Every structure is written in C-alpha cells, then in structure tokens.
Amino acid sequence: MWFEFKVAVRFLKSGKTQTLLILLGITIGVMVQVFLGSLIQGLQKSLVNQTVGNAPHITIIPQEKGPENLISPRGEEGFRIITFDSNRGGIGRWRSLEEYLKKVDGIKAVSPTIDGSAFALRGQKSLSVIIRGVDINAADQIYDISDRIEAGDPTLGGNNILIGNELAKELNLSVGDNLNINTSMGIDDNFIIAGIFDLRSKDLNKSWIIISRDRAQTLFDLPDQVSNIELQIKDVFTANDIANIIMSENTNINAESWQKNNQQLLTALRSQGSSSLIIQIFVIIAVTLGIASVLAVSVLQKSRQIGILKAMGITSSRVGLIFLIQGGILGTIGSIIGTAGGIGLSQLFVNLVRDEMGNPLFPIDIDIAFILISISIAILAGMIAALIPARNSAKLNPVEVINNG
Amino acid sequence: MARIIVDTNKLVKVYGKDIKNEVLHGISLKIEEGEFVSIIGPSGSGKSTLLNILAALDRPTSGRVNVNGQEIDKMDDKQLALFRNSNMGFVFQFHHLLPEFTALENVMIPNWIAKGSPSDEVKQRAIKLLDLVGLKEYEDNLATQLSGGQKQRVAIARSLMNNPPILFADEPTGNLDTESTDKVYKLLRNINKELGTTFIIVTHDKDIANRTDRVIEIVDGNIKRDFFI
Numbered sequence A: 001m002w003f004e005f006k007v008a009v010r011f012l013k014s015g016k017t018q019t020l021l022i023l024l025g026i027t028i029g030v031m032v033q034v035f036l037g038s039l040i041q042g043l044q045k046s047l048v049n050q051t052v053g054n055a056p057h058i059t060i061i062p063q064e065k066g067p068e069n070l071i072s073p074r075g076e077e078g079f080r081i082i083t084f085d086s087n088r089g090g091i092g093r094w095r096s097l098e099e100y101l102k103k104v105d106g107i108k109a110v111s112p113t114i115d116g117s118a119f120a121l122r123g124q125k126s127l128s129v130i131i132r133g134v135d136i137n138a139a140d141q142i143y144d145i146s147d148r149i150e151a152g153d154p155t156l157g158g159n160n161i162l163i164g165n166e167l168a169k170e171l172n173l174s175v176g177d178n179l180n181i182n183t184s185m186g187i188d189d190n191f192i193i194a195g196i197f198d199l200r201s202k203d204l205n206k207s208w209i210i211i212s213r214d215r216a217q218t219l220f221d222l223p224d225q226v227s228n229i230e231l232q233i234k235d236v237f238t239a240n241d242i243a244n245i246i247m248s249e250n251t252n253i254n255a256e257s258w259q260k261n262n263q264q265l266l267t268a269l270r271s272q273g274s275s276s277l278i279i280q281i282f283v284i285i286a287v288t289l290g291i292a293s294v295l296a297v298s299v300l301q302k303s304r305q306i307g308i309l310k311a312m313g314i315t316s317s318r319v320g321l322i323f324l325i326q327g328g329i330l331g332t333i334g335s336i337i338g339t340a341g342g343i344g345l346s347q348l349f350v351n352l353v354r355d356e357m358g359n360p361l362f363p364i365d366i367d368i369a370f371i372l373i374s375i376s377i378a379i380l381a382g383m384i385a386a387l388i389p390a391r392n393s394a395k396l397n398p399v400e401v402i403n404n405g
Numbered sequence B: 001m002a003r004i005i006v007d008t009n010k011l012v013k014v015y016g017k018d019i020k021n022e023v024l025h026g027i028s029l030k031i032e033e034g035e036f037v038s039i040i041g042p043s044g045s046g047k048s049t050l051l052n053i054l055a056a057l058d059r060p061t062s063g064r065v066n067v068n069g070q071e072i073d074k075m076d077d078k079q080l081a082l083f084r085n086s087n088m089g090f091v092f093q094f095h096h097l098l099p100e101f102t103a104l105e106n107v108m109i110p111n112w113i114a115k116g117s118p119s120d121e122v123k124q125r126a127i128k129l130l131d132l133v134g135l136k137e138y139e140d141n142l143a144t145q146l147s148g149g150q151k152q153r154v155a156i157a158r159s160l161m162n163n164p165p166i167l168f169a170d171e172p173t174g175n176l177d178t179e180s181t182d183k184v185y186k187l188l189r190n191i192n193k194e195l196g197t198t199f200i201i202v203t204h205d206k207d208i209a210n211r212t213d214r215v216i217e218i219v220d221g222n223i224k225r226d227f228f229i
Helices: A002-014 A016-051 A095-101 A138-145 A164-169 A202-207 A211-217 A237-248 A261-299 A305-311 A318-350 A368-395 A399-401 B047-054 B079-089 B105-116 B121-134 B148-159 B178-195 B206-210
Strands: A058-062 A107-122 A126-133 A147-152 A160-164 A176-185 A188-197 A208-212 A228-233 A255-258 B004-015 B021-032 B036-040 B062-067 B086-093 B166-170 B199-203 B214-218 B222-228
Touching: A002 A016, A002 A261, A002 A318, A016 A255, A016 A261, A016 A368, A016 B047, A095 A107, A107 A138, A107 A164, A107 A211, A126 A138, A126 A211, A138 A208, A138 A228, A160 A164, A160 A202, A164 A188, A164 A202, A188 A208, A202 A208, A208 A211, A211 A228, A211 B004, A211 B036, A228 A237, A237 A255, A237 B214, A255 B214, A261 A305, A261 A318, A261 A368, A305 A399, A318 B079, A399 B047, B004 B047, B004 B199, B021 B036, B021 B047, B021 B199, B021 B222, B036 B047, B036 B178, B036 B206, B047 B062, B047 B166, B047 B199, B079 B086, B079 B105, B079 B178, B086 B148, B086 B206, B121 B148, B148 B178, B166 B178
Parallel strands: A126 A208, A160 A188, B036 B199, B036 B214, B086 B166, B166 B199
Antiparallel strands: A058 A228, A058 A255, A107 A126, A107 A176, A107 A228, A147 A188, A160 A208, A176 A188, B004 B021, B004 B062, B214 B222
8 A cells, every 4th residue: 555655646746737737626626515515504504593593493382172162062951051161272281391391302492481462552552462471581592582682671570571672662662661551351451661672573573572471371361371382492403303202292282393384495495405416416526527537648648657567566456546546635635625715715705795784694604524524525536536547557458568668 | 407497388379369360389498597598589570479478477378388486377467466576577678667756766666566665674675786786876866867778777776676586678778879788788697697587688689699698589489599609
C-alpha cells in the first residue's frame, strides 16, 4: 500500500495541470453540494420553525362525541328525562394524562390549557378574543410568553391577565388598566392587565388573552377540567408517530399533530427536498465523469511507467490500486477544499442576502453529518471514477510498452 | 559443470487467433549459471519473442520453459509477476526509468514492489549500486535530468536491486553513442564477473555480440547458430 500510495502521489504531482483541473472540478462540485444542502436545510428548518417553533406540535383534545341523544329512552315510570350535558367536552382526567405525557419519549413541553371565547369590552368597543387559561411556566415552553413581554410582568394569578400588543393598541390599554371581559356564556368580570406581549403573530397579538388556568376554570365553569393539552416535541417530524402512540395508549382522546394540519407546507418541503436531491445527484455524476475522464487520459499517459512497473514484477491488481488511490486522494482533497468553500459561500450568502430590515433571510444550517456524508460521497465518487481507468491499466501488457519504447 | 539456469524444450509461440502466425518453431536451448550470452538475429526473427518468454513476460503457446528451477510456462500472470520481481533484472533499450522518481528511488523500486515499504538498509544498498555504476553523485536527480548513458546505467543499477540470478537486456546500447556503449558494456561484464549474474542480451549490434561469451543466432523462429567465442 505504501508503494502504491507513493506512486499515486508522484503521478498526481507530475501532471500538475491535470491534477489541479480535477481538483477544481471536485471542489466546485462539493462546494455546490454543501452550499445548496445547507441553504435548503436552513430554509426548511426556518420554515418549519416559523410554522411550529412557537406553536403546539401535538394537541390533545377530547374525543368528539357524536350528537348526543339528549332524550333518554322511555323511563320505567313512563317519564322521559331531557338532560343538558354540562360537560362541553373537556378533559377531566388531565392531571394523570399530564403525568403520562411528561414521560412519553420525545416530548419536551406539556401545557394543559383551557380555551374559551369571549368579548373584551372597553368603552363602545367590543372585540372578540380567545381566553387561554394556562400555567405560565408550561406555556412558556411552547410560546415563550415571558420572554416576549413588551411591558409589565408575566405574573398571572387572581384577576391578572396578559394581552397582546395589537389588542392593547386597539383598545388603547396599558399595563395596570382594567379590562371587562364577557364570556360567551354571559359571565362578566373585570381583569387587570399585568403585561403586554408580542408573540410575533398579528393574529395572536390581537386575539389572545392569557390568564391563569385556575381562573379560567372558574370563568368558564369547568372545574378541574382542561379543554386541551398542547405538546411540543423534540423532533417536529415525529409528531405523527408520537400522536399515534398517544392515541393507542389512551382512550377517549384525540391527538392532532401539526403535520396533519400543515399538509401543504410539508408537501412543499418534500418537493423542495427532492429537487435539491436531484440537483445534488447530477452534480455528483458530473464530478464523477470528470474524474473518470481525466484519470482515463492519465492511464494512457502513464502506460509506459505502468509497463515498466509490471516488467519489474508489480501485479495488475496493485497497478489498479494506484489509480484507485489517485481517485481517493483527489476526492479527499477536493471535498475538503470544497466543503470549506461551501461553508464560506453559505456565510457570504447569509451576510450579503438580507431582508428589508437588514436581517439575514434565514439562518444557514451547517450540518456536520450532512458535510461528512458529502465528503464521503465525493471520495467514493473519486474511487468509482477511478475504477474504469484502473481496470484499463491492469489490462496493459508490459511487453507492448517495452517494445514500443 | 555449472547449474543449468535456463532450459527450454521445443518452444513454440503462435500469435493471432484467426490468422495464426507462428513466430518460434520449437526452440530448445540450455544456458548455464554465470554465462554471458547474446541473442542475435534480424528484426522479425523472433529473438525478442524468445527473450520475452525467457524473461517471464510472456508464455509460450507450447513447449516447456524452466528458469532458475521453476516451470514458468505454467504460471498465471500474478505468479509470473512475482517470479520476475525476485528472479530477473531488466535493462531495456529505451532506458525506461520512471520520470517521476529520482535516480536513487528508481533503483529502489524493485525492492519497494517486493517489500511494499522502504528501509534504510535498502537505501544503503541502492546507494552502493549507484556507486557501482558510477552515478553516486546523481542520486537525487530526477530521471529526466540524466543523459541517455546515465539513464541506462541507473537502469542497470536498478536491475541488480533484488539480487536477481539472471539479467535480461534488450538492445541495452541501442540508443547510445560509442563511448556510452563501451561504458555500459564494461559495466555489464564487470557485474557478470563480480556477482556471477547470468546475462542474456538481445542485440543486433555485431560488435557487442562478438564481445559476449556465446552467441545464439535466431533466424525465422529457429536457432540458426549457437556458438562460443
């Protein structure tokens, strides 16, 4: 191996122009690979993050009951009892469910929530809002509310509430003001604004009012129930799987994953991913063909040397190895330079291409595993490219070379 | 009597599959260890073909070849390659050094092929061999920086690297001027005397042939004459 390596290196050094040309080819190929890959991955991560970064990945809701038969079958005494179910589909055993969910593999945040619609009234204005009763610590793990408070404090409890900056603007409210809330069930109460948040979504900032879960339970008359449990998981793309596990292990609930509600985004991501894969495959093929053709020429140029080595007793397979090593060396050096170039190009892109605010469009994702894969593919491509030249070199007959000078 | 080192029996070589062209018509010859033999003949006579078979570069179509005690006509390519490496030295007409390597490295290559890695001992031996051919001070020159005669002397040093019992030379002086030819001839002679290496030299140079001990003349694929000088 030492000898074959030495000859390979000398051969590469002796044909400097050729070697540099191949290296340039591989470098550019790998550079495009790494840049494109990082760009696409960064873009996808940022899209997914924008979509579900601060949103529940899975929402546990009570199983929908069919239209209930409110009229009981004829009773024994001939009466019919008409009941109105006060249970409007909350989750009653949410505490045990919460404990269970915290133990499920892959889940990183569990936030039992009470949701209800209401009107926020101030002066003549009446705006439709969504009351969200949460435990602020649990909700923070999903929505980051505490870090996104613009004014006031994220302290809940009692009649404290947090409102969004859009709602505050609309109703001309500031921290410490009172706000009258009227639920859809007709309950009316006064709340004190403890903080104003900006959740970076105009919709949420306009419609959400966050209060403590206990207060929400009394406000909506749902003692010891929650409307849903919101979850965030570590790998967002496993949402469907985890949702299925949760449903198979529990009855009377539904687990809805974000993937189910964002089919369009997922389809877009998938087609983007596969088109970039196709581009990458063609880049690899082009690079491989380039290496193969230059090495094939190099076998012809070095046929004299190969003939001499064979006359001196080197076996055909070892001659082939010399060319495989050349392919490997070219692939390794080219891919290392190319990776550096690709990362550089990515940085350049992040620094040059910015939105109107002067912020980078999205962070480029430099993924070590992806880069290692790119490098291995380039080395492999180099060696595959060297296979045909290696076979040709092995076939060379020393007698012909010697006699023909 | 010395040991027989080359022994052939009814060597036949046919080229071509559809149109058969018999180049050697049953050559039988014996060469003893330490002989200094020349093979002569006009071009197309088959002398190079004979040399290729004796040197384990090619196999006969039929007949038997025994070199240094081994039946080489039965060997496959890989066995032949290994056999060449340990039993034969080669000096070719066109020098055939590897231009990517220095003179010293060229001398060491047969050993590198055999052992796969370098050692200091090998380097010392290579330097000694370069000294033997009078080119010690050129050891770091690339092969391309040497004159024709110098290249041929490096090639001779290289052919001796693995201590082969037989050295084949194909027109070793074919490309050289008179002075270099003389130098190379004397060197070969010297090695033959000092190391006892058997020499088989193919040449069409009558002068060189006349300075060997035994001349085998091949004409039309047969031995026409075989005589000692």
